Amino acid sequence: MIFTDPVQLIGATASPYTQKMLALLRYRRIPYTVSWAEPEQVCEALGIAPPKPALLPTFITQTDDGLSAVCDSTPIIRSLEEFRGDRSVLPVDPALAFLDYLIEDFADEWCTKYMFHYRWHYAPDADKAGTLLPLLRNTALAEDDLSRAKAFFTERQIGRLFVVGSNDITAPVIDKSYRRFLEAMEQHLARQAFILGNRPAAGDFALHGQLSQLVGFDPTPRAITHEISPRTVAWVDRNYDLSGLEASEDDWLALEDQPSSLRELLSEIGRVYAPAQLANAQALLRGDKQWSCEIDGALWEQRTFPYQAKCLRWTKTLYDNLEAKDATRVDRILEGTGVEAMLKDHRSSV
Numbered sequence: 614m615i616f617t618d619p620v621q622l623i624g625a626t627a628s629p630y631t632q633k634m635l636a637l638l639r640y641r642r643i644p645y646t647v648s649w650a651e652p653e654q655v656c657e658a659l660g661i662a663p664p665k666p667a668l669l670p671t672f673i674t675q676t677d678d679g680l681s682a683v684c685d686s687t688p689i690i691r692s693l694e695e696f697r698g699d700r701s702v703l704p705v706d707p708a709l710a711f712l713d714y715l716i717e718d719f720a721d722e723w724c725t726k727y728m729f730h731y732r733w734h735y736a737p738d739a740d741k742a743g744t745l746l747p748l749l750r751n752t753a754l755a756e757d758d759l760s761r762a763k764a765f766f767t768e769r770q771i772g773r774l775f776v777v778g779s780n781d782i783t784a785p786v787i788d789k790s791y792r793r794f795l796e797a798m799e800q801h802l803a804r805q806a807f808i809l810g811n812r813p814a815a816g817d818f819a820l821h822g823q824l825s826q827l828v829g830f831d832p833t834p835r836a837i838t839h840e841i842s843p844r845t846v847a848w849v850d851r852n853y854d855l856s857g858l859e860a861s862e863d864d865w866l867a868l869e870d871q872p873s874s875l876r877e878l879l880s881e882i883g884r885v886y887a888p889a890q891l892a893n894a895q896a897l898l899r900g901d902k903q904w905s906c907e908i909d910g911a912l913w914e915q916r917t918f919p920y921q922a923k924c925l926r927w928t929k930t931l932y933d934n935l936e937a938k939d940a941t942r943v944d945r946i947l948e949g950t951g952v953e954a955m956l957k958d959h960r961s962s963v
């Protein structure tokens with residue numbers, strides 16, 4: 614992937630993945646321009662096809678035939694590493710890099726449930742988001758148009774809650790998971806500046822993206838985060854711009870020296886994300902459009918997502934490609950967390 618110079622992207626301030634990538638670009642000191650617009654609008658102006666589906670953020674890249682539009686932050690981060698090698702966000706040690714990938718995936722695919730649930734489940738949050746999302750596109754929107762846009766957005770997004778598994782039965786599961794996650798973050802950030810040591814990795818930026826909304830936009834999770842983890846609140850504020858942070862190889866903390874709080878974070882992944890990922894992958898194999906399973910003692914129901922099955926395959930492939938000695942080191946830290954289930958040969962177990 615060849616990027617434009619400056620790197621060009623299209624996003625929204627209230628989009629967690631946009632904030633993930635902006636914070637990453639600032640840390641990496643990669644010049645960029647961001648358009649607060651819809652990908653379709655910008656692509657039309659450039660005379661190129663928008664990505665399918667056109668998600669936020671969308672990046673503009675260069676190909677032999679001209680410009681092209683792409684999305685999906687996780688592979689884009691890897692392409693940006695090839696584009697510019699310094700200030701890498703990928704740990705050098707393959708075992709640590711695997712854990713970072715797992716945390717990035719958890720942030721993108723599970724922590725986004727916290728974000729989406731709190732934004733649209735409770736009336737005060739939905740009211741704020743309904744008003745602000747259209748205004749973030751156009752601050753000069755006329756009152757009538759704003760009312761229409763608010764009604765449209767609110768109805769559409771509340772209608773999507775069920776699709777990602779948020780409903781009255783799962784609401785306490787999501788809430789308890791978010792609180793446990795914050796307790797682990799509070800303990801962990803009392804020990805070190807970032808998840809894997811004293812420099813940020815891709816997983817830090819993925820968590821930052823979701824938390825930028827949970828702390829900075831939606832009132833219900835904002836209050837919860839302030840109550841449970843003031844260190845997370847401060848961490849998110851600083852992560853927006855880490856351009857002044859000088860990092861060296863020594864700033865990755867060795868896997869064997871990580872504090873026990875890292876295991877608390879990994880245990881949350883094993884407790885809630887692992888069963889969801891396995892049930893989703895099995896439903897896809899069976900051709901089921903919906904799946905249900907027990908998560909943290911409650912019945913979880915949601916739509917099957919092929920993309921999340923792809924995420925599980927990526928995780929498994931990365932693990933399978935580890936050398937035996939590194940896989941053993943990973944196994945040691947994951948033992949008893951529940952994440953191990955994601956790394957078994959689940960295809961054969963279906």
Ligand SMILES: N[C@@H](CCC(=O)N[C@@H](CS)C(=O)NCC(=O)O)C(=O)O
Binds near residue numbers: 669685686
């Ligand atoms: N896997 C994608 C996810 C991006 C994504 O889902 N973006 C949201 C906004 S934060 C989106 O565009 N959703 C489509 C919609 O709301 O219609 C990534 O990592 O970039």
